[in-house]
Ligand SMILES: Cc1cc2nc3c(=O)[nH]c(=O)nc-3n(C[C@H](O)[C@H](O)[C@H](O)COP(=O)(O)OP(=O)(O)OC[C@H]3O[C@@H](n4cnc5c(N)ncnc54)[C@H](O)[C@@H]3O)c2cc1C
């Protein structure tokens with residue numbers, strides 16, 4: 001057992017690289033070390049928060065002046081039940097590692113986000129969703145049990161059956177109910193490591209929504225990349241990619257010899273120093289144009305490798321640095337079915353504001369999830385990246401928040417770095433229950449984060 | 458906590474009646490600031506400033522603080538930090554003095570130095586270490602172009618700002634990597650009660666322009682901000698000017 005306190009404070013930020021703060025970074029390599037680290041942090045007076053691979057965009061996994069528990073030191077897979085499709089592993093195990101280990105056995109993770117480089121703890125903490133949300137719901141729905149170290153220092157085995165309150169407060173609870181030490185996750189059987197994909201272009205936003213509403217149910221995975229820089233009649237033009245794991249019979253004889261091979265490649269990282277303003281409306285507009293034109297008008301049943309389908313950005317390590325020193329924010333919101341007009345208005349406003357936003361992602365969510373602070377609602381979710389240095393961006397996003405909240409929607413905390421605190425209760429109706437539960441399990445407020453301080457979570 | 462755009466939720470203004478400081482507070486209240494501490498020598502003007510900020514929807518507290526009494530800084534400012542995190546400290550107190558008079562009255566000249574330099578050193582050190590304990594926050598210090606090169610007409614004030622400016626840069630280096638952002642702001646001539654009745658210098662500006670530059674500097678996490686920005690090349694040229702020539706300039 002070893003808790004190695006870093007000699008100097010470490011500067012920590014989220015994936016968007018905005019608002020870095022200093023903390024004591026501890027990297028427990030056993031459950032006992034995690035318990036000791038939490039106890040030590042409680043005495044320090046500024047608490048602790050768990051951190052996975054730091055893929056949350058904002059300040060969720062940082063804790064100014066206190067401790068941050070880097071959970072990637074806890075990365076053992078304890079048990080794989082290859083008959084029933086279950087894995088028991090430490091919370092610091094990444095989905096990348098799970099894929100490497102499980103695919104050859106014919107199993108896949110139940111939900112994957114747009115990057116494989118997230119931990120199981122982070123997947124539960126943010127209750128992440130994937131391209132299969134309309135079919136499978138969020139990640140935590142596939143979690144049978146968690147081992148949770150709560151703020152009072154107790155380690156508890158929490159299941160949705162025995163302790164639904166603590167379980168569903170933890171799912172999406174952004175690490176604030178406790179440190180997840182381990183989890184039991186249900187898996188999805190697959191015959192191959194390839195995807196069978198249909199691609200089509202949508203000419204504008206209404207065309208896109210119509211296509212998604214009409215035929216999404218036929219696909220396990222569905223997502224649309226939308227060009228927010230296109231204006232006028234082309235506003236909201238998009239490329240839809242939808243598909244499922246390819247069955248064995250879809251492979252040719254050669255591919256069938258090793259149908260479960262998983263070999264993701266990576267390109268070199270971008271250079272250390274990026275000129276300011278590399279991403280402007282012209283360069284990004286050109287990129288979006290090429291992307292749209294490159295996509296086939298329509299293609300059916302094309303076989304694609306798994307990383308290319310799910311995690312195209314993972315091919316470029318540290319791509320977040322292309323935004324330069326100022327970093328970037330991701331704005332992701334959801335509005336319910338029937339609120340299409342709000343979505344149209346927001347898409348038009350973003351197009352008109354001149355923000356150089358790369359391809360944004362639009363997805364149709366299925367039913368909402370039981371997590372108290374889980375993000376998904378049945379409806380439409382849009383996510384886009386914007387350089388933080390863009391003047392006036394703060395005020396623009398505040399106005400979009402108003403639209404979203406007025407339509408009964410919400411923004412995603414795992415992506416947030418700038419929400420106004422009073423918006424939170426409007427967007428998350430179970431906030432009071434969440435606060436009350438935290439007070440019960442963590443009377444001294446040991447678990448806290450910059451996100452929690454900023455939003456008075 | 459500051460958000461992704463560096464907008465603070467809590468602000469401590471040292472020099473609670475400073476026109477530049479209050480313009481900045483108003484601007485930040487328009488973004489995320491909800492709690493403001495106005496630290497200054499008790500006066501009706503200080504109370505009035507707090508009332509005005511409350512009218513904008515912020516919680517505003519008045520704290521007795523005298524730059525000339527550094528022995529009390531630890532206690533007075535410590536109490537503020539004990540109430541909760543401070544996301545940004547704006548050090549805006551200062552006096553211009555009266556150069557012609559102060560040259561004949563060394564005690565008065567020393568008052569300028571004690572306020573602008575020694576008082577600021579003490580307050581900035583107290584705030585700097587409190588921010589360091591928090592692991593986050595910005596310390597914004599109002600220096601001046603007058604500190605860039607001491608002028609015949611203004612060298613008592615100018616030298617106090619030169620000292621403050623150098624001190625602040627050093628403090629910024631000391632706190633680098635501790636989560637604390639230290640920013641030096643160098644305005645030119647700003648139309649406030651401090652400069653009232655004095656002939657305007659070229660590139661004169663307003664408190665709200667300084668406030669805007671401070672907000673942008675917080676967003677960019679800048680280390681040095683000139684207001685207006687055009688002063689930076691101007692002062693670079695003035696710094697390089699040979700002494701005999703500089704002496705003859707009508708500055
Ligand atoms: C390129 C990219 C694409 C993405 N696509 C998607 C997407 O499609 N869908 C989606 O939902 N999200 C997406 N995300 C967001 C990402 O999935 C989440 O932010 C996820 O939580 C990151 O996991 P992490 O291990 O990096 O956790 P971190 O970012 O380190 O932490 C995130 C949160 O989880 C908590 N946490 C982490 N570990 C633990 C633990 N052991 N115990 C308790 N709490 C813990 C932290 O306290 C924090 O609140 C994407 C992010 C990137 C960078």
Ligand SMILES: NC(=O)c1ccc[n+]([C@@H]2O[C@H](COP(=O)([O-])OP(=O)(O)OC[C@H]3O[C@@H](n4cnc5c(N)ncnc54)[C@H](OP(=O)(O)O)[C@@H]3O)[C@@H](O)[C@H]2O)c1
Nearest residue numbers: 472474475476477498523524550551599601646647649651
């Ligand atoms: N105006 C300009 O042209 C200009 C240009 C460059 C830099 N600056 C600098 O910017 C800062 C703000 O200037 P401003 O224009 O806003 O001036 P201002 O309105 O005159 O404000 C000066 C402030 O300093 C306070 N102060 C003076 N002595 C103090 C003491 N001993 N203890 C506590 N507070 C004291 C004053 O408080 P009281 O109400 O108690 O007096 C007042 O709040 C100053 O540091 C100034 O040097 C100004």
